[in-house]
Amino acid sequence: MQPLFLYNTLSRKKEEFKALNPPYVGMYVCGPTVYSDVHLGNCRTFISFDIIYRYLSHLGYKVRYVRNITDAGHLESDGDVGEDKISKKAKLNQLEPMEIVQTYTVDFRKVMEQFNALPPTIEPTATGHIIEQQEIAREIINKGLAYEVNGTVYFDVEKFAQSHNYTALTGRKLEELLENTRDLDGQQDKRGRLDFALWIKAKPEHLMQWSSEWGKGFPGWHIECSAMSTKYLGEQFDIHGGGMDLQATHHTNEIAQNIAYCGKQPCNYWLHTNMLTVSGQKMSKSLGNSFLPHELFSGKHPLLDKGYGPMAVRFFMMQTHYRSTLDFSNEALQASEKGFERLMESYQTLQNLTPGATSGEDIKALENKCYEAMNDDFNTPVLIAHLFDAARIINSVNDKKVSLIQADIVLLKKMYQNFLFDVMGLKVEAENTKTTEVLDKVIHLVLDLRNKAKAEKNFSLSDEIRDKLTNSGVQVKDTKEGSSWKI
């Protein structure tokens, strides 16, 4: 079997994965900005890295998985001038960014739990690492690659680029970048138009600000990830992940910061997940085709025919490789939902298979194919195709068309446990909903029998059925439109 290969954005090719310090693996993934509901595209990114985390753990690596929470934002208050004096005195009636942070962090964690994504092993916040970010900015100034102007600290990109490849991650030419960057982005103090801020002077109305040697301010956009990855994973670690939209600016600047700070490429493998589309169009609020996770689960959105359970959506996402565009449509979601149910049903069937004297299928080879799929840059769509093949075999054995020896049935169970549950992180969906559905069907069966008894004028039986239903805790309401019930 071939070893694990993964596509490295930095080299633009698939490379064999070699951990820096086996069995340890350090993985850093850029987490959500918690100032609004989590975007479905972000969910895809975090689910993709959840599977990578799970697979590396399955292979025996001890993974320290750091995913940050970006809670240092740029909120400004309206500077409630002219309010009544009591209100002005009350700190409580001001907008408090950390309340917004709490609301959306709680919501984000809930959505991740619904998707059955494991929590990262460390979940650090940007506001929790102000000192560390200041230290990096200070050190980069000391190295001559950053400068302070009027309380703001800028990274000197052109100077950095004299001795390092600033655009390594995108492969673009620095000259082109310079030509295409029109102006100073409103920051007149910058020396070069590509320079970016490590620390930003805060205006008085800025709600989030901290003391520093450069005056009151707040960290720049990119420096938090350099600070937190270095603190928890060291100056060099294995894997850095994030959405593709972070590659050109955020990750490019993160690499520059790390090299300037400690003279090293921060990590060996850069992995990027691709974007979402809806029926072929980019998902965006302005196009009106952007739905939130809870809208997808409930089906309450004009573009959705119905709701889709979190596990069906997770399965759906995995039917596209993480580096390909993922297209949402009702047809594709419904097809996935059916496929997921088929796999889960085959798992049930698998539990009751009768072993035979010989095996008509090569299960060991099938298991190898599953590993090969995952070892080929975490190719979940191919893995799923192999699991469908397993489902086909299970159904054939159940229909007595093929036979399998006991050891192969055990191996199939192990395959399902490993790949469907442990690695892909799927689980039986909403047990409660299913139980209620079955209960509904069974109660209607009972009501049919009662109606039959009534039609046959067997009133003692129809009364007995009604009483027994009541004793079971079911309340039946008969109307002209039919019967409804509740517990």
Add this chain to the structure above:
Amino acid sequence: MQPLFLYNTLSRKKEEFKALNPPYVGMYVCGPTVYSDVHLGNCRTFISFDIIYRYLSHLGYKVRYVRNITDAGHLESDGDVGEDKISKKAKLNQLEPMEIVQTYTVDFRKVMEQFNALPPTIEPTATGHIIEQQEIAREIINKGLAYEVNGTVYFDVEKFAQSHNYTALTGRKLEELLENTRDLDGQQDKRGRLDFALWIKAKPEHLMQWSSEWGKGFPGWHIECSAMSTKYLGEQFDIHGGGMDLQATHHTNEIAQNIAYCGKQPCNYWLHTNMLTVSGQKMSKSLGNSFLPHELFSGKHPLLDKGYGPMAVRFFMMQTHYRSTLDFSNEALQASEKGFERLMESYQTLQNLTPGATSGEDIKALENKCYEAMNDDFNTPVLIAHLFDAARIINSVNDKKVSLIQADIVLLKKMYQNFLFDVMGLKVEAENTKTTEVLDKVIHLVLDLRNKAKAEKNFSLSDEIRDKLTNSGVQVKDTKEGSSWKI
């Protein structure tokens, strides 16, 4: 109706609650230290303040409820000397305190969710406020009430006590405290034996340390709460809460810090929850009578006869006033469980009451009594007694012994919604378990009908029932002992 009164530890009496800046209320509660499983006593504290938070919100206050996470601890590494060189190089194989923090924070949030405790509006961490803690220490030094020795900053208690009442919260005498404090607690640099650290110099092996003007170190035990309450609620806010064990040292020192820092008592009302006992004995690990929340839910502990659902435990806790000792025993838990079920059943009965022409009970007076109970320092046991009275009335109406007009039935429904669900935060326990129980009963009803048909040799009917059950997703297995089924 009397206004809200609450018992203020600071004045040692019940006082009328007057918000500093109505309708805003600022409430700070000392949260968990996330270095081990959350203790049931802590759960009681947080559930008590959850009810206070819910009741204040119910009364129309806009509550900013800040509950911190203490994640800055005192872990030291073993200084893995003599390891092989590769391991020594790997940051990843070191103990990382933030991994421990993440494990127990995730677990703590899960337990709070099981208890249906609302998340606080802000949940700040100690490590997220190092700069703010340093600023307070610096300012107290500037005020002459703290001093630095060898990289550690101490609060000068005796100097503070010359102009302020250091022991206001406990009412103890400073002289007695001085006499009873034997030595310098291993801290030879302290000037006075009651002095406590605001900032502590870190030994090299200390895993959590930050730069400061006094060298590398970490914050003292008490300063985080002064920093976070001041930052999010202002220099003066309404309510500060915590467990009674925090009163004598942590909260006493917190008040001293705040007064030294900004010259003001931090808050108007200090609320403290009492401790837990088990069958009359203090709950402690060494006595072997300490169980964790999940052990209480599952019943997997030698002292527990069975498991108790989180809602039954929550209800049980509320049957004792938060300022009284709460005693755990199987008998008391089982009695509470029954009482909780009785209340929930009466809520079901309430939905189907038939209104009469007159009312034989004064529901409005009963509602007033509920408010009076809560307005008397959140007296939940008395509130519960009134709700049991409501349940008695509901059952009498259901049994046609008393009649109520429609408006009173509506008022009862509002009372249940307000007090049982919104304020006490109770909810229907484990819906899924209940659905499965009902399904089991209904399926056995169907199987009885099938057996009857068989006995009457009506095989077309018995076959039809079997097929319809299968189509409903129910698999029936007939054995000599009877029939079992699964979905």
